[in-house]
Amino acid sequence: MKENIFVTKSLMPPFEAYVEEIKDLWDSCMLTNMGEKHQRLQGELETFLKVPSLELVVNGHFALELALESLEKKSKENTNGQVITSPFTFISTTNAIVRSGFTPVFCDVNPVDFTIDVTKIESLITEDTVAILPIHVYGNVCDVEKIQSIGKKYDIPVIYDAAHSFGVEVDGRGIGSFGDISCFSFHATKVFHTVEGGAVCVNDPIYLDKIQALRNFGYYQAEGVQEIGGNGKMNEFSAAMGLCNLKYMDEVTKKRKKVYECYESLLKNKGFRLNPTQDKVKRNYAYFPLIVEAGDAKRELIFRALQEEGIFTRKYFYPLPQKLDVYKGKYLGETPVAQRLSESVLCLPLYPDLSLDDVERMCGIILNTK
Ligand SMILES: *Cc1c(COP(=O)(O)O)cnc(C)c1O
Numbered sequence: 001m002k003e004n005i006f007v008t009k010s011l012m013p014p015f016e017a018y019v020e021e022i023k024d025l026w027d028s029c030m031l032t033n034m035g036e037k038h039q040r041l042q043g044e045l046e047t048f049l050k051v052p053s054l055e056l057v058v059n060g061h062f063a064l065e066l067a068l069e070s071l072e073k074k075s076k077e078n079t080n081g082q083v084i085t086s087p088f089t090f091i092s093t094t095n096a097i098v099r100s101g102f103t104p105v106f107c108d109v110n111p112v113d114f115t116i117d118v119t120k121i122e123s124l125i126t127e128d129t130v131a132i133l134p135i136h137v138y139g140n141v142c143d144v145e146k147i148q149s150i151g152k153k154y155d156i157p158v159i160y161d162a163a164h165s166f167g168v169e170v171d172g173r174g175i176g177s178f179g180d181i182s183c184f185s186f187h188a189t190k191v192f193h194t195v196e197g198g199a200v201c202v203n204d205p206i207y208l209d210k211i212q213a214l215r216n217f218g219y220y221q222a223e224g225v226q227e228i229g230g231n232g233k234m235n236e237f238s239a240a241m242g243l244c245n246l247k248y249m250d251e252v253t254k255k256r257k258k259v260y261e262c263y264e265s266l267l268k269n270k271g272f273r274l275n276p277t278q279d280k281v282k283r284n285y286a287y288f289p290l291i292v293e294a295g296d297a298k299r300e301l302i303f304r305a306l307q308e309e310g311i312f313t314r315k316y317f318y319p320l321p322q323k324l325d326v327y328k329g330k331y332l333g334e335t336p337v338a339q340r341l342s343e344s345v346l347c348l349p350l351y352p353d354l355s356l357d358d359v360e361r362m363c364g365i366i367l368n369t370k
Helices: 015-022 036-049 060-069 092-099 144-154 205-215 236-246 249-267 296-308 336-344 356-368
Strands: 054-057 082-085 103-106 129-133 159-161 181-185 198-202 272-274 288-292 345-348
Touching: 015 236, 036 054, 036 236, 054 060, 054 205, 060 092, 060 129, 060 159, 060 181, 060 198, 060 205, 082 092, 092 103, 129 144, 129 159, 198 205, 249 272, 249 288, 249 356, 288 296, 288 336, 296 336, 296 345, 296 356, 336 345
Parallel strands: 082 103, 082 129, 159 181
Antiparallel strands: 054 198, 181 198, 272 288, 288 345
């Protein structure tokens, strides 16, 4: 009996290394509130990710909410501020916008790299637009230059959902350094993790104090509470996991690359569309999305054929938020390209220790599904 294969598998550092890392917590009894490990991880991540300033938080979703709540122009008269975003993403992105009191305005994605279609952003900008929130989906880099110039032209801040793009670089520049703010997720299923966790990269320092305060009940240093903040502090056990995992990131990327390229060589020119390569981009091989051009029915056949063999793929991202009961009919934005993608995409298993034999076996099943 073969073992089941899931779409991802959490990275585990050597057990002894983790135990060694957490040992001194039994002496210090300092388990949270921006402790020693928290501070060390923050510094190491700023260096690794090549970002000017990074704040650790409890999860990637909270990072997005913090970023949105730090915006000054919360709303114009009698309206919720609008945030232009794309729907081809994990539901967290849309939920964060709505939970922060804003109205999402859905912009379509481009069919090449599945990120926000920059030719369609400007027509969606109104008096009430308070931010643009694009997603580096699957670690594919948005058209950061164009988005920056739009943000500048209309004086609208840009917040990136960089949850998929840990370690990605553009021409040697860290992906988290783009936009006014970029948010990472360090969830157990992501390329790098702290069990649960995330980070807000604050590239425009005007947001820094407020984000730090909102993370800690609204406290500004010892001056008392000036914001209605929540509790988003990363604890020391999570930070310790991050410190251990970070040591393996280069090795992890190399292994992921091997798996990714094996899929690519077996599936290219076989009637599927694959994730593109992008110029000057150092990638992280986080996901292997397979676009089944034939559409939903064929995708379902492949999904089931793999499942029968104990292989569990994911329809990332299906359904789109606009199709969910909680959002249906509520928000603006026609997104036919995203809709088509969501009906044809299947993310295949991808993690560092996935064997190439298993990749070959999975590709065999996919190619034999008629
Ligand atoms: C994982 C993810 C999030 C949420 O991160 P958590 O750490 O799970 O809260 C947000 N956006 C995208 C695109 C994600 O993939």
